[in-house]
Amino acid sequence: MTSSSRMPGRIARLRMKTLPRPFLIGSSLIVLLLLVAVSADYLAPYPYDEFHFLQRMAAPSGNHLLGTDEFGRDVLSRLIFGTRISLMMGIGSTLLCLGFGVPIGLYSGFKGRKIDEFIMRIMDIIISFPSLIIGLLIMVVTSPGTIKTVFVVGMIFTPHVVRVTRAVSLSIVKKDFIEAARARSESTRFMIFEEILPNIWGPIIVEGSLRVTYAILLAGSMSFLGLGTQPPQADWGLMVADGRMYVGEAPWIVISPGMMMCIAVIAFNLFGDGLRDLLDVRMRKLG
């Protein structure tokens, strides 16, 4: 994909002051989250798996800034370590489903007719299974693990990305510049990646930024069912799932990972929206 390699260059050419504010907020939040994830070992005040039986479900205090959970583990520490796993699962599986879904969707939309029909019906079949069931199926026959969760979530989301990519590429395929490309014997590869793809980065990026958040949630629910992240490791989804039973007595167990998810969702959406505008040459001012 030569176009994707050109993407960073396109952004680099823009000066900081021309960047829209939502994009700046979104990307700085993401950078912050990534920093937290990377330096979790230094930031966390306690190990994520250290039990403090005497302080089970303790309210936030000077010792435990965000309180403790039902086993007396420090919520803040778990949250910080959880950031690492949640982000890895969210971003990893999104990259995976984009990597598979985008080319398939482009090909399907470009070829049209029977090939398109065939690919889309297969995608329908995959989508018609509840995603959790497929996940469970795969995870049950093999041993669970974080990396495997990334793959499974990526696979589950691929048909969704295929659909979106195909839908947006259909409007581009009809354009005359594709006809012009065919009139000079361009290869299918060129037409798909050089002519169509640059025009649909926008919707793909928005889809991708949404997928990150869905992926964090789905991975979380798998962890909850004991098939993703293995306790005592923490991810946000797992923390919410675990703390859910104690909402009445200790709401802080659920609130803080919930808030983190919210922040991540907003950050990725702002980032995605901004990136879409930056990549579209039409949004730039007239030279």
Added chain:
Amino acid sequence: MISFGTDGNVLYIHKLAVVYFTEKEPLKAVDDVSFSVGRGETVGLVGESGSGKSTIALAILGLLGKYGRVTGGEVWFRGENILEKTRSELQKIRGKRISIVFQDPSTSLNPSLTVGDQIAETINTHRKEYSKKEVRDIVLSLLARVEIPEPSLVAKRYPHQLSGGMQQRILIANAISTNPDLIILDEPTTALDVTIEAGILDVLESIKEEFRSSMLFITHNFGLVSRICDRTVVMYAGRKLESARTKDLLTKPLHPYTKGLLACIPDINAKNPAEILCNIPGRVPDLRSPPVGCVFSPRCECAKHECSANRPKSILVEWEHETACPCFLETSKKEGLETLQSSLKTPKAENTVLLNVDNLKKSFRHETLFGSSKKIIHAVDGVTFSVMRGETFGLVGESGCGKSTLGKCIVMLLPVDGGQVVYAGRSVTALSEKLMRPFRKEMQIIFQNPDSSLNPQKRIHQIIGRPLEIFEIAEGDKKEQRIYELLDLVELPNNYYSRYPHELSGGEKQRVGIARALASEPKFIVCDEPVTSLDLSVQASILNLLKKFQNDLGISHLLISHDLSVVKHISKKIAVMYMGVFCEVGTTEQIFAPPYHPYTYCLLSSVPLIEKDNGKQRARRLRLIGVPFFRVSGKGCVFAARCPLKIGQICEEVNPPTRTCNQGHLITCHKTIEELSMLERLIW
């Protein structure tokens, strides 16, 4: 304007100014425009896109939307200033006293109501006194009034079951249903074919005579103005530049813009047509920061210093003839044109065949995973013709006749079902993409819509440079140099090299599309409606460009267009196409003179001409009968169902013979050449 008062006028607009408040700076869409519409009078509002003509219509109706605001002036309607009316007062005027017909009938009708109900709704809203049955009768009589066959059947139909022309008739019926004082027609026929347009104009003319209602006719087509408007106002960049009785305006225009615009139009009726058309260089000013002086001065040939410094006042030159150009006496005809004309080389047409199309067939059907449907549409149904080297072959036909499909089949962008295309002696119909490649270099295509033909994410040099790369014509520095040469060739400045398409105007984009097609040094170019989506002044320059390539570079063209005057201007031979077959093929002179094929005759009599001669009455108007449909059986003449000169049974049952009347002049009709020669000559 003679009458400055409001009496006698149905509509009187005084110094109207409208501003759109956009995200950036405010945009002055209409600035200081005054004109009036008298009782029973039809006033034309002409201008290119962005001249503010539709904005005026919306301002009259108070429908400017949330970003538009009237910032000055008055709109008097029957002695009352509409701008001072409240919302509810306006609602009583809109639809009842003033009605409007928009350009696109398919979006103006409610798709979930029958057309009869929609008209009844308008009547019920404004005239509560009628009973249900009375309303029904009125609806039926209105439908009959706009010449809809079988009104009682049509009234029960939904909009999607009717053709575009029928839909527009419904909207006109709706507009006259309340017997309004003023009907605003905003480009009512622009989306329609010329034969259908002619029918609509017939209806409008008879309504005008019968109801004596005033009309404000907004259009960009001077032919329509000539046919239907008593007086005409010329708009440009939100200002009024000239207004006059239509005949005066067309015969002795005063403003340089009007003069230029009229000279831009390829005159279908000219006895000695000009080889090169006049064109207005430059582009419409940005209305966010309009010029201080005359809006046209940046593009005006005779602009003087004071033109750009002071805003010209409207001068009343003679009776009802106003112009906003103080130097109208000095403005003379272009001098540059002769030099352009002489620079044009004589075409080096050789008498060798470059392209031969033999009984070409292409049909479409819906395909799914489980087989394909039975319904077949024969888009091209056995077409045979040949194009000589260096010659332009024109292909005329109305929408849906298969002309674009034919063009795409020839350059092998669509696989053909039967027949073959022979290019320079070799059949190209069944070649693999690899073998096709050398032919792709030689056969190129130019598209109708410049917005869709350029990839918005690519720079101009990438767009033009790509054919150079793929056909291995030039690399590196040589490629860059060649791109500059190509930009030169299509008369674009060098600094466009690294621009993006969205930074260019429509005409400039079209030039880039042409440069891309020329990059591979083709011998044959299919031009699919190359000027249809462009404004008049830009259209002329593109046509000049095409003519230049035809003469200087010896490229053969297949020019596809629905516009007879464009085709006549540029082609040497013409084919008239109807529903996938050729009705008539011949040289340009042969096509425009009798014997005519009945369809050609209808087309020619439908074209709205710019009448400059005094009092010359148009020849008998012949219209298509019936409604368009798709032929099911393969027998009989395709045109039989709509032919006003039909002989009888034979037309529907027997395929018509193709007769040769002169050298190379072929007519496919049951009527004999002698009978067809009797038809009156319509166009010179």
